[in-house]
Amino acid sequence: xxxxxxxxALLAGLIALGSAYAIDPLxxxxxxxxxxxxxxxxxxxxxxxxxxxxxxxxxxxxxxLRKQVFDLMREGKSDAEIKQYLVSRYNDFVLYDPxxxxxTWLLWFTPGVLVLIGAxxxxxxxxxxxxxxQAEHETGExx
Amino acid sequence: xxxxxxxxVFTALCGLLGFGIWWNTHHEMTEVPSPLIGKAxxxxxxxxxxxxxxxxxxxxxxxxxxxxxVFGSWCPTCQDEHPILTQQIKPLGIRLVGLDWRDDPEDxxxxxxQFGNPYDTLVTDRDGRTxxxxxxxxxxxxxxxxxxxxxxxxxxxxxxxxxxxxxLLPKIAExxxxxxxxxxx
Numbered sequence: 001x002x003x004x005x006x007x008x009a010l011l012a013g014l015i016a017l018g019s020a021y022a023i024d025p026l027x028x029x030x031x032x033x034x035x036x037x038x039x040x041x042x043x044x045x046x047x048x049x050x051x052x053x054x055x056x057x058x059x060x061x062x063x064x065l066r067k068q069v070f071d072l073m074r075e076g077k078s079d080a081e082i083k084q085y086l087v088s089r090y091n092d093f094v095l096y097d098p099x100x101x102x103x104t105w106l107l108w109f110t111p112g113v114l115v116l117i118g119a120x121x122x123x124x125x126x127x128x129x130x131x132x133x134q135a136e137h138e139t140g141e142x143x
Numbered sequence: 144x145x146x147x148x149x150x151x152v153f154t155a156l157c158g159l160l161g162f163g164i165w166w167n168t169h170h171e172m173t174e175v176p177s178p179l180i181g182k183a184x185x186x187x188x189x190x191x192x193x194x195x196x197x198x199x200x201x202x203x204x205x206x207x208x209x210x211x212x213v214f215g216s217w218c219p220t221c222q223d224e225h226p227i228l229t230q231q232i233k234p235l236g237i238r239l240v241g242l243d244w245r246d247d248p249e250d251x252x253x254x255x256x257q258f259g260n261p262y263d264t265l266v267t268d269r270d271g272r273t274x275x276x277x278x279x280x281x282x283x284x285x286x287x288x289x290x291x292x293x294x295x296x297x298x299x300x301x302x303x304x305x306x307x308x309x310x311l312l313p314k315i316a317e318x319x320x321x322x323x324x325x326x327x328x
Contacts, residue, residue, distance in 0.1 A: 047175060047280035047281075048280060048281065050173055060245065061245075061271070061280055064245070064270075064271050064275060065275065068272075068275060087178070088178060089178070089179075089275060089276060089277070089278035090175060090178070090278045090280065091175050091176060091177065091178045091278070093175045094175075
């Protein structure tokens with residue numbers, strides 16, 4: 001029984017250690033600051049492992065950038081200013097959501113335009129079919 | 144017309160997919176184009192690796208173009224690039240500035256002793272802040288910066304004989320062509 005207790009304690013200790021090392025701890029002053037930081041870091045891309053966000057990445061550069069984001073927050077910069085800081089160095093690619101500007105119109109609007117075209121085609125086909133059915137009824141043709 | 148339309152749409156779709164495949168094979172998809180091209184290189188003041196009490200300021204480098212090569216002793220590709228720097232970049236006669244990025248200066252010194260120092264000037268960016276200002280996200284990366292401190296070209300990854308010939312040399316030639324009228328004045 002005692003052995004089990006020791007094991008459990010050890011395991012709990014290891015788990016705690018593991019999560020403490022998982023991400024470099026930043027000295028947040030309160031929960032709100034931490035929530036803001038996490039929210040921001042989730043919108044930013046890690047440049048090293050490009051399918052991970054800054055919050056999740058273990059890359060050393062990501063750690064540097066998290067520290068930098070944290071320092072900028074402490075300097076009183078807004079989220080938009082922090083994003084601009086990174087964009088001016090690393091390009092729009094650093095943002096998970098590409099900004100809406102002429103260069104990205106194709107990206108943003110193509111899906112909508114395609115849906116509209118599809119809907120137009122669909123409506124057209126349905127109308128034709130309805131007309132056809134109606135015409136059949138009127139001629140009284142029996143199938 | 145309505146009969147040919149699906150075929151046309153299908154052909155267009157095939158064309159689009161084919162273009163996608165061509166694009167992917169001809170571009171390095173992980174390369175992020177630098178927003179700094181055509182803009183002033185970020186200011187920095189960094190200690191020399193071999194004389195840490197002295198610092199190099201970015202404005203000290205004005206007056207002639209230079210290459211800023213970002214490397215680290217921890218970076219295996221930088222080792223691969225090293226002989227290319229020595230044998231192919233140095234003979235070009237353009238100043239080569241080394242930026243030892245996110246590195247322990249002692250490790251960097253050993254690296255320089257072991258492989259040789261290809262740099263005319265060599266500074267350390269231990270905490271990586273200058274690297275971030277330059278938008279560095281891997282090593283090696285190399286910036287071509289002109290006499291006025293404007294970034295003209297960035298190479299992400301190591302130089303190869305091909306991209307020296309096809310990209311770097313034309314960019315350097317552009318700079319010298321631009322400088323001549325000013326020198327004549």
